[in-house]
């Protein structure tokens with residue numbers, strides 16, 4: 001197998017577009033998500049268009065044993081994973097105490113726990129071989145606390161912090177870790193997170209553009225990559241110096257539904 005990439009959450013949105021980019025470069029793929037029919041359709045598209053080999057593993061990555069089952073399926077192929085893209089994730093809107101706790105715990109299981117399990121397994125293999133690329137799809141949400149999406153923002157803060165520390169540990173072993181930190185993107189994420197009616201829900205940024213930006217950042221071994229230059233400036237040079245309560249009120253306003 002050639003330049004095998006494992007991409008989680010490849011049935012839609014940013015993950016699907018990342019799979020298209022990797023296949024167009026001649027790389028083989030393992031694509032995973034819960035919706036098997038979408039994965040099978042993507043496999044047919046990419047194999048026909050690019051002559052690559054695409055393996056489908058349909059499972060719930062957030063469920064107990066999900067990440068371990070994915071690892072067993074990938075290891076069973078007998079080919080090393082050269083590129084790991086931890087992209088699967090979801091958000092949820094609403095005041096924390098009004099939300100169903102089970103939904104927030106499932107978010108932590110997918111956005112954080114599964115990402116940590118996959119990173120541990122495949123980064124070890126990559127370090128042993130002396131090369132590899134990891135792209136963790138975080139968010140601009142990683143820079144701030146997120147009233148009305150408190151758990152989601154905290155999961156992405158974890159992903160960006162974890163990714164940067166891993167990069168420092170692994171870079172000398174030939175492995176880079178990049179945190180892709182998109183601003184709002186027009187994908188199914190908006191419906192899943194129930195963000196209709198908020199300012200975030202009005203974005204026109206496409207999954208294709210964010211995937212292309214993120215894939216290029218991964219190849220360059222960038223540490224953190226925000227696709228939107230205005231947000232990059234605001235999050236790095238304005239938000240850290242603004243009074244924290246003002247920042248919290250501003251984030252809350254962005255995420256409050258028009259009444």
Ligand SMILES: NC(=O)c1ccc[n+]([C@@H]2O[C@H](COP(=O)([O-])OP(=O)(O)OC[C@H]3O[C@@H](n4cnc5c(N)ncnc54)[C@H](OP(=O)(O)O)[C@@H]3O)[C@@H](O)[C@H]2O)c1
Nearest residue numbers: 009011012013014033034035061088089139184185187189
């Ligand atoms: N859209 C945005 O505004 C935005 C902004 C910043 C960061 N992000 C991040 O970008 C990543 C991709 O999101 P997206 O915008 O492309 O949204 P999306 O279109 O909803 O894609 C999410 C992907 O994750 C998969 N997934 C969800 N739950 C899963 C589970 N339990 N097990 C396995 N796979 C699961 C989904 O597939 P199935 O439903 O088939 O399982 C889908 O392929 C996420 O980590 C998200 O947090 C998104």
